[in-house]
Amino acid sequence: MPVDTAVRPVRILVAKVGLDGHDRGVKVVARALRDAGYEVIYTGLRQTPEMVVDAALQEDAQVIGLSIHSGAHMTLFPAVVQELKRRKATDIIVFGGGIIPEDDIAALKKRGVAELFTPGTPLQDIVDWLRKRFPRGGS
Amino acid sequence: MSDIELARRFRAGDIRALARAISLVERRDPSVRELEEAPKGSTAEVVGFTGAPGTGKSTLVDALVSLLRKQKKSVAVIATDPNSPFTGGAILGDRIRMQRHALDPKVFIRSMGARGHLGGLSLATREAIRLLGAFGFDQVILETVGVGQSELEVAAVAGTTVVVLTPNLGDGVQMIKAGILEIADIFVVNKADLEGHQRVVMELRGMLSLSAPRAHAAGSPKAWKPPIIPTVAARQEGIEELWAAVEAHRRYLEASGQARELAEKRLKDETAEVVAELAREQARQALGEDAGLTARLMEDGTPYRAAEEIVTRLGRGLKPPAREH
Numbered sequence: 001m002p003v004d005t006a007v008r009p010v011r012i013l014v015a016k017v018g019l020d021g022h023d024r025g026v027k028v029v030a031r032a033l034r035d036a037g038y039e040v041i042y043t044g045l046r047q048t049p050e051m052v053v054d055a056a057l058q059e060d061a062q063v064i065g066l067s068i069h070s071g072a073h074m075t076l077f078p079a080v081v082q083e084l085k086r087r088k089a090t091d092i093i094v095f096g097g098g099i100i101p102e103d104d105i106a107a108l109k110k111r112g113v114a115e116l117f118t119p120g121t122p123l124q125d126i127v128d129w130l131r132k133r134f135p136r137g138g139s
Numbered sequence: 140m141s142d143i144e145l146a147r148r149f150r151a152g153d154i155r156a157l158a159r160a161i162s163l164v165e166r167r168d169p170s171v172r173e174l175e176e177a178p179k180g181s182t183a184e185v186v187g188f189t190g191a192p193g194t195g196k197s198t199l200v201d202a203l204v205s206l207l208r209k210q211k212k213s214v215a216v217i218a219t220d221p222n223s224p225f226t227g228g229a230i231l232g233d234r235i236r237m238q239r240h241a242l243d244p245k246v247f248i249r250s251m252g253a254r255g256h257l258g259g260l261s262l263a264t265r266e267a268i269r270l271l272g273a274f275g276f277d278q279v280i281l282e283t284v285g286v287g288q289s290e291l292e293v294a295a296v297a298g299t300t301v302v303v304l305t306p307n308l309g310d311g312v313q314m315i316k317a318g319i320l321e322i323a324d325i326f327v328v329n330k331a332d333l334e335g336h337q338r339v340v341m342e343l344r345g346m347l348s349l350s351a352p353r354a355h356a357a358g359s360p361k362a363w364k365p366p367i368i369p370t371v372a373a374r375q376e377g378i379e380e381l382w383a384a385v386e387a388h389r390r391y392l393e394a395s396g397q398a399r400e401l402a403e404k405r406l407k408d409e410t411a412e413v414v415a416e417l418a419r420e421q422a423r424q425a426l427g428e429d430a431g432l433t434a435r436l437m438e439d440g441t442p443y444r445a446a447e448e449i450v451t452r453l454g455r456g457l458k459p460p461a462r463e464h
């Protein structure tokens with residue numbers, strides 16, 4: 001029985017995977033999520049899918065957010081989903097954003113990516129989506 | 140994960156179970172407390188780093204982890220960053236500097252928001268450290284931003300506290316916060332590749348010579364004088380000297396008897412805290428259920444008699460909260 005039932009903030013690990021230096025978007029999103037009350041763990045550039053998943057496990061994150069502008073989204077997103085399967089952590093949600101064409105979004109959603117946000121998305125839309133996903137915080 | 144499943148996986152060395160257990164202690168959920176009971180000889184040694192944002196603490200921790208890994212020690216890092224006082228949210232970015240240890244199974248890194256911990260950061264951190272020790276980590280490194288109360292909290296947990304300064308201190312050494320001299324066991328002047336580091340070392344030395352020698356246990360050989368270690372964390376320079384100073388401080392604590400004293404004092408303080416938590420819960424329960432008590436309380440208009448009554452009742456049978464197992 002918990003001494004206190006205070007809700008814990010949702011923890012979201014965000015990362016840039018692959019060779020991709022476009023970090024403006026991910027930083028803007030990280031700040032917006034912080035301001036919305038989320039705990040954001042930012043692991044920086046040039047992550048591999050293995051690194052991302054390993055860090056998410058250590059951090060007990062409920063969500064992984066990937067930012068990809070390099071064109072490699074069709075390999076990197078599924079690779080992270082696959083790695084989560086391998087580590088038996090499929091309860092962790094994968095979402096993200098960056099330069100991702102419409103058709104690819106549909107394909108990635110079929111392969112286990114929860115949601116994708118493209119350039120010009122209002123930050124509030126991202127926050128609203130998370131709020132709907134986690135109405136009761138990160139407990 | 141159920142409590143039983145969590146315990147089983149924790150004991151089997153599953154990182155995810157450790158991570159989940161730490162989340163639970165962050166909330167002061169007592170259900171994982173039995174996991175903290177370490178097998179003999181497996182308590183981790185703890186060194187804490189504090190200092191202003193940007194002084195290079197994460198880079199230093201990263202460099203130290205590399206040194207310790209060369210010595211085949213397993214290392215856990217707990218890095219705290221402040222939460223927004225307005226929203227409770229946080230950006231925890233210390234891992235960025237520690238990426239070369241990613242995928243090393245003997246390195247565990249956990250970011251924590253420094254606020255919003257029930258009972259304060261030091262209580263959650265102490266529990267987390269016991270979990271890490273029980274899980275099998277040899278060394279624990281804490282990193283905290285030197286703002287608010289967090290550096291005092293870290294000093295209350297770490298065996299050795301390292302205060303990090305740099306040459307580009309806006310207002311010079313004189314301006315370092317009151318209380319810092321008292322908590323520093325070691326000073327690091329990082330970014331010794333930048334101009335002005337010698338001046339910082341000299342100013343610091345001057346300041347330390349003016350301050351009263353640190354109180355020390357009766358019969359101990361001599362008081363501890365915090366050494367000043369210049370480092371270039373970004374180039375892994377001075378890290379061996381820093382680690383030698385940490386080990387010297389540990390030997391000093393042992394030889395002077397302070398290690399034991401400190402452990403005893405901290406455990407007593409923590410016990411008092413846990414008693415207060417248990418009592419608070421029972422008091423709330425009594426006040427919630429007992430209409431007669433509430434009536435007397437309202438009649439008195441002050442809390443003292445009701446409080447005494449509750450304490451007397453507790454004396455007859457204070458029960459720890461039931462564990463779901």
Ligand code: B12
Pocket residue numbers: 014019020021022023024025026028029064065066067068069070071095096097098099117118119120121122123126
């Ligand atoms: C600024 C910029 C740069 C800057 C980057 C600076 C930096 N540190 O970020 C610089 C000049 C360095 C640069 C370099 C290059 N760039 Co450039 N760059 C851009 C540009 C103009 C804007 C990107 C940006 O910052 N947008 C502002 C932010 C806020 O938006 P955003 O990143 O899209 O983020 C939003 C969403 O995508 C989403 N989102 C993003 N990340 C995440 C993460 C999560 C978790 C979530 C939930 C949401 C989310 O939410 C955000 C808010 O709406 C785009 C064009 C464009 N219009 O997008 C090209 C663009 C991304 N670049 C491109 C290219 C090709 C390059 C270069 C290869 C060019 C070259 N040949 O040298 C290099 C590669 C550099 C590298 N190492 O990777 C192409 C990519 C093409 C592709 N993938 O198919 C683009 C699309 C331009 C184009 N039309 O060709 N670039």
Ligand SMILES: Nc1nc2c(ncn2[C@@H]2O[C@H](COP(=O)(O)OP(=O)(O)O)[C@@H](O)[C@H]2O)c(=O)[nH]1
Pocket residue numbers: 190191192193194195196197198199233236329330331332333370371372373374
């Ligand atoms: N010149 C110089 N820069 C350093 C050194 N150590 C760290 N830095 C830089 O200082 C900045 C802040 O470092 P970080 O470790 O994140 O500091 P923290 O906020 O105290 O954890 C980074 O840009 C580092 O690369 C050093 O020894 N010399």
Ligand SMILES: [Mg+2]
Pocket residue numbers: 196197198232233282
């Ligand atoms: Mg840091």
